[in-house]
Amino acid sequence: MLSSFFFLAETTGDVADAGKAIALALGIGLGALGAGVGIGNIFGSMIQAVARQPELRGELQGIQWLGFALTEAVVFYGLIGGLLAYVLV
Amino acid sequence: MKRLLAVGTMMFLALPAVALAASDTTGEEEKFNPASEWTLHEWVPIHLGPIDMSINKAVVYLLLGTVVSCVIGIVLMRVKVGSDPTRRQALGETIYEVAQVQIAEQGLPTKAIGRWFPYVASLMVFIWVVNMLGFIPLPLSDEKWKIAGVEVPTLAIFAATSTLSVTLALAFMTWMFTHIEGIRANGVLKYLQSWIPDVPKALYPLIIPLEILGQFMRLISLSVRLYANMLAGHMLILTFIGLIFLVTPWIFPFSVLLSSVFYLFEVVIVVSIQAYIFAALSAIYIGSAIEPEH
Numbered sequence: 411m412l413s414s415f416f417f418l419a420e421t422t423g424d425v426a427d428a429g430k431a432i433a434l435a436l437g438i439g440l441g442a443l444g445a446g447v448g449i450g451n452i453f454g455s456m457i458q459a460v461a462r463q464p465e466l467r468g469e470l471q472g473i474q475w476l477g478f479a480l481t482e483a484v485v486f487y488g489l490i491g492g493l494l495a496y497v498l499v
Numbered sequence: 500m501k502r503l504l505a506v507g508t509m510m511f512l513a514l515p516a517v518a519l520a521a522s523d524t525t526g527e528e529e530k531f532n533p534a535s536e537w538t539l540h541e542w543v544p545i546h547l548g549p550i551d552m553s554i555n556k557a558v559v560y561l562l563l564g565t566v567v568s569c570v571i572g573i574v575l576m577r578v579k580v581g582s583d584p585t586r587r588q589a590l591g592e593t594i595y596e597v598a599q600v601q602i603a604e605q606g607l608p609t610k611a612i613g614r615w616f617p618y619v620a621s622l623m624v625f626i627w628v629v630n631m632l633g634f635i636p637l638p639l640s641d642e643k644w645k646i647a648g649v650e651v652p653t654l655a656i657f658a659a660t661s662t663l664s665v666t667l668a669l670a671f672m673t674w675m676f677t678h679i680e681g682i683r684a685n686g687v688l689k690y691l692q693s694w695i696p697d698v699p700k701a702l703y704p705l706i707i708p709l710e711i712l713g714q715f716m717r718l719i720s721l722s723v724r725l726y727a728n729m730l731a732g733h734m735l736i737l738t739f740i741g742l743i744f745l746v747t748p749w750i751f752p753f754s755v756l757l758s759s760v761f762y763l764f765e766v767v768i769v770v771s772i773q774a775y776i777f778a779a780l781s782a783i784y785i786g787s788a789i790e791p792e793h
Binding site: 478482483490 | 601775
């Protein structure tokens with residue numbers, strides 16, 4: 411039973427479906443990789459900036475959230491690309 | 500703290516009701532599919548020739564959102580202004596200040612604020628309301644269940660902004676206004692010239708198609724950002740709830756906890772940020788068309 415699972419994994423279902431699932435996962439995963447780095451950068455820089463000049467916090471906050479949303483959207487472009495591959499192709 | 504606890508308890512009770520929609524199929528077993536939330540059935544079919552204007556779930560949510568944002572505007576802004584501000588006045592002033600200081604004054608040039616502030620502010624309020632309605636379980640769904648013999652639609656969460664047509668229409672409006680305002684303020688030739696950045700003339704064949712493409716990419720990025728954010732949020736919540744039906748019912752403490760966390764994240768942060776971003780980017784686009792940088 412176990413050996414068949416590891417060595418002779420039978421392909422059940424459509425192989426094309428597997429390819430679509432991989433496309434979806436890659437789309438989200440790679441998008442999230444980039445956006446994770448980007449969002450980390452934004453908040454890291456924000457912490458540094460506020461630590462240096464606490465009085466600018468209010469002004470910086472608007473820019474911070476703008477940058478956050480713009481960066482975060484990158485994940486969703488990947489998601490939409492993946493979904494397109496999943497649904498349309 | 501007490502209020503937070505109450506909200507938490509309510510969600511613990513309300514969220515499984517959302518998922519009940521899937522389990523409440525009569526007779527045969529049906530596999531739970533979170534994507535079924537986005538199949539739009541025609542409730543009131545209206546067909547004008549080739550144009551399909553039927554009223555479906557998304558349209559009802561949009562109409563509801565319109566009514567609620569009108570009510571919010573009237574209730575919060577038409578206040579007798581006194582020296583001792585009431586809660587209503589304070590809330591209204593907060594919303595107005597965000598729209599005025601954070602959005603309009605950041606993006607629009609001073610001479611255009613008077614004309615475009617109403618558009619940008621109503622965009623913010625409207626998108627916020629529609630996003631927020633998407634996270635309140637409302638009895639607007641296609642599945643029915645029986646309470647005391649009466650067929651009632653199950654509670655479900657659905658955001659009109661998680662359909663691409665809605666966000667694309669909103670983005671298209673901003674996009675059209677951008678170009679109309681740009682042409683009106685600068686004239687056709689001068690406005691088109693302002694698209695071309697300062698580069699050596701040899702690079703023009705490369706840059707000009709890119710800049711034209713960039714104008715269309717704005718349309719896509721503006722609409723897809725809002726659409727995909729709301730879609731992904733709803734998909735996450737529904738998927739984690741759906742684990743109850745897909746894996747084992749005993750997983751429910753885990754799945755309800757996780758989906759509650761995502762729910763709070765969406766309601767507290769994403770809903771407001773997306774409304775703010777959409778309005779702010781609209782203001783920036785319109786502002787940069789009126790006063791090109793060079």
